[in-house]
Amino acid sequence: MSKKNQSILVQGTPVKIRKVxxxxxxxxxxxxKSKNPExxxxxxxxxxxxxxxxxxxxIWEQLHNANFNPVEFDGIKKQAGLNSFTLTPKQWCAQTHAIGLESKTGRYGGTYAHTDIAFEFAxxxxxEFKLYLIKDFQRLKADENDRLKLTWDLNRTLSKINYRIHTDAIKANLIPPEISSSQASFTYxxxxxxxxxxxxxxxAKEWREANPELKGNIRDHATIEQLLVLANLESLNAEFIHMGLPSSERLIKLNAMAIRQMKSLTASTQTIQQLPHHPSEK
Incomplete structure (x- = not known):
């Protein structure tokens, strides 16, 4: 099952969950189906x-959807209660531009709703079914958070290991044997x-000045993808240092590598557009 499609078992009924x-x-x-399976x-x-x-x-759409059509909504609401009134999820979405409901076809087909709405429907x-649904859904999210934390910790550890390789390369190639410890720290x-x-x-300084309310450093707030790329960049930089490449050239190469790797790791176009570009590449 893909990360975008999951399922939980609620009182013996499989309930699908997808990301929108x-x-x-x-x-x-x-x-x-738990009430009317046919x-x-x-x-x-x-x-x-x-x-x-x-x-x-x-009300939900007005709170969450700037494109919601209130005029169409008022027209639909006036018909509610009439014996002749019928409404399908597709009609609701098409007429009002609603985003809280979604109808899908195929393997994971059916009518889906944002959790706020789905719990009300349940x-x-x-x-009783609603209470079990909330309980099983919360268990699913807790398991997801545990896995994400484990992955984040693993990549953070990998980053730290590569950082040791990185600093060893700096010590061996960039720091002269006769400099002071403060000078060495400056180089690191x-x-x-x-x-x-x-x-x-x-x-690091620019990040701290821009985020005074956050604890830790820039890397403590990195995403899993960024930490994975950072670990790769540290290894690459260590090799570039051994090759004797100047810092300006290394920065261009590392920035280009970061962009390529983040494009491979992230599916979001918006995230890709936010990646840094070195001025010389414009």
Whole structure:
């Protein structure tokens, strides 16, 4: 199963969960199957006909969706309660530009809803089922957080190991044998900032000045992908130092490598556009 599609078992009913713009959406169709396994879509349509449901959906969209169409929403709400009134999830999304609901086809098909809405639907179907759904969903998120923390710690450790290789190369190639310890520290700091600029487009000092409210340093707040790339950059820089390349040339090469590796590791175009570019590459 891909990271974007997961499933939990709630009182014997498999319930699919998928990522939509980095938010968790729960399958309403699966929730409805716990009550009506033969015709789950009928249960969802009946829920959508309810005036209280429409008010909930409308308020949620107004809070989270700048493109929500309030005029169409008012027209739909006025019809709620009429015997002739029907509404499907696709019609709701198409007419109001709603984002809280989503209909999918294929293997992971069905009607999905943001967790805020899905829990309300589950409560409408069965209060007991909702409580078990929340419990199992929270367990899933706790497991995810534990795995992410483990991966983050692993990459942080890898970064520290490579940093030792990196500093050894600096000591052997850049620091003359007769300099003072303060001069050596200055050299180490410069090399560390060379990597910071290549990857984060900021020195440690610049980051601290821009983020006075955050504890730790720039690397403590790095993403898993950034830490993995940082570990690679430290190894590469160590090799560049052994080759005798000047810092200006190393910075250009490391920055280019950081951009290539981050593009491979991240699927988000926005994240890629935020990666630093060295001025000489413009």
């Amino acid at each position: 713009n980095e938010h968790d959406y729960i399958c309403l169709t699966d929730i409805a 015709r789950p879509d009928d249960l969802i349509r009946n829920w959508l006909r309810n005036r209280n449901t429409l008010e909930l959906l409308g 409560s409408w179907v069965s209060v 700091a410069n090399e560390a900032d060379l990597l910071n600029v290549a990857l984060f487009s900021s020195t």
